Amino acid sequence: MAAQRVVIGVDSSTQSTKALAVDLATGTVLGQGRAAHTVSEGAGRESDPEQWWRALGEAVAATGWADRAVAVSVAGQQHGLVTLDAAGRPVRPALLWNDVRSAPQAARLRDGFGREEIARRTGSVPTAAFTAAKWAWLREHEPAAADRVAAVRLPHDFLTERLTGEPATDRGDASGTGWWGPDGYDREILDRIGLDPALLPPVLAPGTGVGFVGPDLPLRQGTLVATGTGDNMAAALGLGLTPGQPVLSLGTSGTVYAVGRKRPTDPSGTVAGFADALGGWLPLACTLNCTLAVDRFAALLGRDREEVEEGGTAVVLPYLDGERTPDLPGASGLVHGLRHDTTPGQLLQAAYDGAAHALLTALEDVLGAGGESPDQDVPLLLIGGGARGRAWQRTVLRLSGRAVQVPAAAELVALGAAAQAAALVTGEPADAVACRWRTAEGLLLEPVARDDEALERITVTLRRAGALQGAPARDQ
Ligand SMILES: Nc1ncnc2c1ncn2[C@@H]1O[C@H](COP(=O)(O)OP(=O)(O)O)[C@@H](O)[C@H]1O
Numbered sequence: 003m004a005a006q007r008v009v010i011g012v013d014s015s016t017q018s019t020k021a022l023a024v025d026l027a028t029g030t031v032l033g034q035g036r037a038a039h040t041v042s043e044g045a046g047r048e049s050d051p052e053q054w055w056r057a058l059g060e061a062v063a064a065t066g067w068a069d070r071a072v073a074v075s076v077a078g079q080q081h082g083l084v085t086l087d088a089a090g091r092p093v094r095p096a097l098l099w100n101d102v103r104s105a106p107q108a109a110r111l112r113d114g115f116g117r118e119e120i121a122r123r124t125g126s127v128p129t130a131a132f133t134a135a136k137w138a139w140l141r142e143h144e145p146a147a148a149d150r151v152a153a154v155r156l157p158h159d160f161l162t163e164r165l166t167g168e169p170a171t172d173r174g175d176a177s178g179t180g181w182w183g184p185d186g187y188d189r190e191i192l193d194r195i196g197l198d199p200a201l202l203p204p205v206l207a208p209g210t211g212v213g214f215v216g217p218d219l220p221l222r223q224g225t226l227v228a229t230g231t232g233d234n235m236a237a238a239l240g241l242g243l244t245p246g247q248p249v250l251s252l253g254t255s256g257t258v259y260a261v262g263r264k265r266p267t268d269p270s271g272t273v274a275g276f277a278d279a280l281g282g283w284l285p286l287a288c289t290l291n292c293t294l295a296v297d298r299f300a301a302l303l304g305r306d307r308e309e310v311e312e313g314g315t316a317v318v319l320p321y322l323d324g325e326r327t328p329d330l331p332g333a334s335g336l337v338h339g340l341r342h343d344t345t346p347g348q349l350l351q352a353a354y355d356g357a358a359h360a361l362l363t364a365l366e367d368v369l370g371a372g373g374e375s376p377d378q379d380v381p382l383l384l385i386g387g388g389a390r391g392r393a394w395q396r397t398v399l400r401l402s403g404r405a406v407q408v409p410a411a412a413e414l415v416a417l418g419a420a421a422q423a424a425a426l427v428t429g430e431p432a433d434a435v436a437c438r439w440r441t442a443e444g445l446l447l448e449p450v451a452r453d454d455e456a457l458e459r460i461t462v463t464l465r466r467a468g469a470l471q472g473a474p475a476r477d478q
Pocket residue numbers: 015016017018252253254255293294297307386387388389390391392394
């Protein structure tokens with residue numbers, strides 16, 4: 003009998019690192035590990051890349067397969083700016099995707115090139131989330147630190163390079179930088195933000211290996227290392243998505259996306275025109291306030307997150323971290339429509355609705371931007387930590403009007419990374435590996451009539467909130 007071959011997939015996301023050891027032949031998860039990250043509070047959102055590296059070591063060790071896996075791949079939170087000195091050490095903590103301090107720099111890029119032109123070049127109209135805006139912020143606010151930078155990396159590139167000693171990135175994660183387009187790195191944008199292209203890693207073709215794990219590291223020396231990718235691209239691989247199949251991910255960020263055959267270039271900025279990790283596109287809309295914001299409302303109300311009640315007229319715009327979709331980086335949380343008979347459970351439900359609203363109203367734009375026609379009969383795949391919650395599931399059913407499918411597999415990002423590692427070994431496309439592993443199978447929830455009234459109430463409140471929520475981000 004042939005020896006069992008095992009691959010490891012890693013998801014280095016905002017709140018934690020998760021690792022899965024997966025049987026290459028069947029997709030069975032044989033071991034898993036998790037290690038928490040810390041994110042700064044206050045004006046910015048920063049994390050120490052050294053902590054991610056330690057967390058990767060802990061999480062892969064906990065799988066029980068670190069010394070036996072044949073291949074590994076690392077997926078990571080998108081957009082984060084990792085700055086390294088000549089010795090490969092972080093110059094400062096990484097600036098994360100949900101740090102809105104870089105909003106003025108994003109606005110300058112947008113206005114300098116014009117929305118149409120920058121979307122044509124990079125696929126996206128940059129917001130504060132994009133790495134280009136973060137580098138411009140660093141240049142302006144910490145020029146001495148910027149001068150010391152010898153290499154600029156995304157979170158997953160940083161970890162892959164620690165494993166292999168090789169600088170590399172992939173088209174999926176590169177597409178979230180704001181300085182990458184179909185012809186590679188955009189020299190004019192890099193020039194505009196004062197970033198030397200020599201500091202950036204090469205963008206490897208899909209399906210390429212970066213190298214092998216070096217000596218004295220958390221995995222066996224000689225283990226094959228795949229390119230890895232951004233976390234949303236990895237989940238798309240992990241689900242074996244076909245074009246037009248929509249996904250809603252409920253984690254620190256809320257994201258809605260689908261694989262598309264057409265390159266997206268949405269000048270409105272609602273849809274980011276990301277590349278996927280194969281050769282296609284991954285139009286995506288992302289919010290900053292998702293599970294953490296709803297959990298904060300539950301805590302403020304002194305309730306369990308499942309203790310929601312229907313009815314009432316309350317509207318919550320839960321923009322506790324500012325917001326990206328809609329692009330209101332200076333926004334804060336807003337409650338409207340309270341009455342004497344509003345119950346705490348209704349208010350909590352309104353927080354769920356407010357967090358899901360932008361994602362579900364962007365769904366048609368996401369499908370359209372990738373050249374796919376919205377088919378209401380195709381179930382919405384629900385993933386991320388929040389997908390386990392019944393209140394989240396019911397909210398998505400009510401506000402989408404679609405059937406909702408919750409895959410039984412919990413860690414789709416790590417599973418997608420594992421599929422990418424497996425593909426490197428077998429020569430298959432990574433999404434074909436995921437289909438073979440039947441990763442998308444799970445609970446199918448029947449559709450209910452869409453609650454257009456609730457959606458409209460939120461849309462109107464948002465429109466009327468105008469000046470309160472639209473205040474420009476403080477330049478800090
Ligand atoms: N059963 C559950 N119901 C609702 N939310 C949940 C549940 N389990 C976890 N979460 C939420 O999921 C979030 C973590 O999701 P995850 O996708 O792992 O985040 P990330 O990848 O951004 O680090 C936490 O903020 C937590 O509030």
